Amino acid sequence: MSYPISVPKPMNRISQKIMRRPETVTFLAFVALCLFMSFFSNRFLTVSNLTNVARQISINGVMAVGMTFVILTGGIDLSVGSVMALTGTIMAGAMVNQGWPSFVAVLAGLALGIVLGLINGSLVAYAKLPAIIVTLAMMEAARGLALLYTGGYPLAGLPSSFSTLGRGFLFDIQLIPIPAVVMLITYLAAYILLNHIPFGRYFFAVGDNEEAAHLSGVNTRKVKILAHVISGFTAALAGLIITSRLMSGQPNAGEGFELDAIAAVVLGGTDIAGGRGSILGTLIGSLTMGVLSNGLNLMGVSPYVQRVIKGLIIVGAIFISSRRRNR
């Protein structure tokens, strides 16, 4: 090992640093995608369409935050779609059937998300069961509970004031939808936790080398449980947004959403094996997914073909990420 003889120019170093960041590739792809879409569809770059995209993205975007934490620690959370449906229907039920004030109902729903995450996390950390199995079981159980609670029918009749969160706009100007604001706040909080709070470091350490983290005095169980709790919470937050947007508790909502969330995380450059990644990448990843499906819709591409394209993109992203890992 030797010291570099010449110090590279600062400009070079900054550009090098940017190029080395895992989310850079995704960001460039995202920009290219936007350019492509605006070229092929004159409706893409309109205020109403972009506002629409922002609102559509927010649900998957919020869920992908929690997913990032779980994947960073080396796990996976398949239960987010079901947890979203269950917490959403419980919130709706609490308002419609129990007559609870909406903010109490919302708090109850969010708390339920945390509890479900706690169950996932405890089974992974203490019973040492694989996350994929634990959350698969939770996916089934939570979906079953949602269907059981509603009898399989949507729960409608929510107080009209409740719609602001899902349908409203910031400052009542038709520009920035509230769900997008909620999403950005969630990302900001996650960014601060991962990069500026001491505990945030542990998510990376546990995912990269659990044994080394353990031997460095990190409480690895706490880290894994917290990752699942965050995921449960953001799934419930997504449940809140969708319930408010649809103004009903939908027991069938969110089927397959877990895969979109995983795709956003992986597309954002987070290593599917854990240890490496960034929340900023996940944001770009979910923006990309959203713009892609919006653009394909505008171009009139059949939804069946869209799924094929999505599949190819996920494989491509994992391929790039694994190449990076092996380098």
Place this chain on the structure above:
Amino acid sequence: MDNILVCRNITKQFPGVLALDNVSISIRRGEIHALVGENGAGKSTLMKILTGVYQPDSGEVIFEGQPVRFTNPRQAMDRGISIIHQEFSLLSYLNAYENIFLGREAKKLGVFSDKQAMKEEARRYLAMLGIEIDLEVPIERLSVAERQFIEIAKAVAQDAKILILDEPTATLTVRETERLFNVMKGLKAQGVSMIYISHHLNEIFEMCDRVTCLRDGQVVCTKDVNELCQAELVRHMVGRELTNTFPAMRHKPSSEPVLEVKRLANPGEFDVSFSLRRGEILGIAGLIGSGRTEILRALFGADRAAVHEVYMEGRKLEIKSPEQALQYGIGLIPEDRKAQGLILGHCVRHNISLTHINKLSTKGFISARKERQSVLEKVEALRIKVPDIEHLVMNLSGGNQQKVVLAKWLATDCRVLIFDEPTRGIDVGAKSEIYELMDALAEQGISIIMISSELPEVIGMSDRILVIRKGQISAELPAGATQEQILEYAIGGDVG
């Protein structure tokens, strides 16, 4: 007597290490040939060459008069060279005969396995070995010794002409060992040759015809066992010349104890008590598998111990996890840097600050300035050679990686540091740097516990030496102890 196997001038080089240097050895038909040497002397490399796991860089292996060059273990096995490993290669849910005939099942009509035929065959082989084992129960319900016999029966069923036994008695009781020896005598009578690897020298004198001693990849001697005594053999293993790479020690241990291990025990594994003084380097010697690492991992809270009575300056310590050990100022530099010591995919900064990131924050937020400062301080103090602290640790040399692991503990202001194999896989230059660091740390009043398989290291560095055998402290030796003494207590038996 004719030779069944002759190795001529075998040389095998690994990156940075000459594992085997011009090794010649011959095995006679029907003899039990012992192979001895310290850890790292080249025994297992030689066995891996004989069984086709490795290929020699130069030299030749002549088996039954013909030169052979095995490229995989299957070929060696087909020709009649089988190895019985310390870790068994049996499938635990299958029963005895299914294991013996695994991959070579007797068939009925070419498709269905012929259980009856296999069972009879298996029974015949076991009878040949003088063993009775229930053929129907799955392997996992059998004792360690019984599993070993099935391994042997499997080798015999494949018409093994040379059987390599690698530390076969390490996990056996005295009675099981006797049964194994009877089986070996039976095989010998049938003309099977055996290569017997063991640290238990008394067994070698009891069972073997000849012994070959390896040291640093070279053959020291091959002799009839009745031509030498145990003390002589130990001397051959250790060698006379001690290379001196150790710094002149500046630290002076004080007499005041820092850590008092009243009792640290796990039934069936280990049971020890010892004390550690301020500014002392306490060496822990013992064979691999003696429980050295287990004892200190338990002390550190990495694994649970049934009895954990440890006092620091009169205060009883509650250590159930490394997190708690860290709070009391105890650090561990583990034996496997890459698997246990480093967050390989992250930078030097993240690795070093991992243990004390809480202390590097203001009002709950990480202070980038404090972190940088603290990390740079350690990088300079330990002379870690990196272009910048954002460099990934996986791209550092072994010595620098070890310093990163050390740095992360030094930054916690710890008072007791446990080093497990501090210089494993590190080149000579970096080694003496690590030694100097350890000396300097002890001089600053940090107490060090050092586990090492390298006896010169134990002798060169320690103020006191504890020798561990079968989970117990078999001796406490002063600084001037010799390699022979340490080895005697590590191996046990009646030497000299």
